[in-house]
Amino acid sequence: MSPLDAQSGLLSQLMDASALRQQVVTHNLANLNTPGYQRLEATFEDQFQKALAGAGDVSRADGIKAKVVASKDAATRSDGNNVDLDREVGELQRTAMMFQTYTKLLEARLGMMRRAMDSR
């Protein structure tokens, strides 16, 4: 359980997962020209979706972490590498945007708490 409330806990979990995805994308980009390299992928959305399906509070997603798996769906080039530059850059931007969303939400949440504590 996060030291904060369940919602902030969920948001920080999502931030962790996005940060890991960013790391994985960076790793793929660093190996853009490595022969035989197969791209990796961080997955977490489906796990969160499964845990949070239905009613109830969000603490059910506690302990979920992003998984790093080898990606098989991309076309392999003749040098055995399947990293696609455009795809990775797109993924990079998307991850950054999601991360920003989570940060802003957490910021709003913390602001609410701060205002409650100030109680002015």
Place this chain on the structure above:
Amino acid sequence: MGQGGLFSVTQIASSGLAAERLRMEVAANNIANANSTRTADGTPYRRQQVVFSAAMQKAMGKSIDGDNLTGVTIDGVQDDMSELPKLYSPGHPHADADGFVTMPNVKLPHEMVDMMTAARAYEANLKSLQVFRNMTEQSLSLLKGS
């Protein structure tokens, strides 16, 4: 990854930057020596190429996670052992008995393409470094009291 931790993305991206820079240097060296018919050991220059491999500390039976992503390693610079072309030029000081000069196996288009891919990959690594910096700044901004 030991020294990685919070800023491991920086290390992954910089391994990519270093690798692409070396590729660029090797391509430039190949172009500079495109007509070097003699090297220190008396043979014509041979085109060089960089060999990369994915650096991943993958312990047996351990799953991949953020801690064992370490970017790319440079395995070394190797000689391209493809055939050296011969050029008929009897007046050349390095010509053999039949008047043929053995030229380096550097192909300019090949080097140009290599340089272009290296430049694009360098940009991509730099971009991910920038994105990482923005993300870190956003996280740190949470500490600012409003």
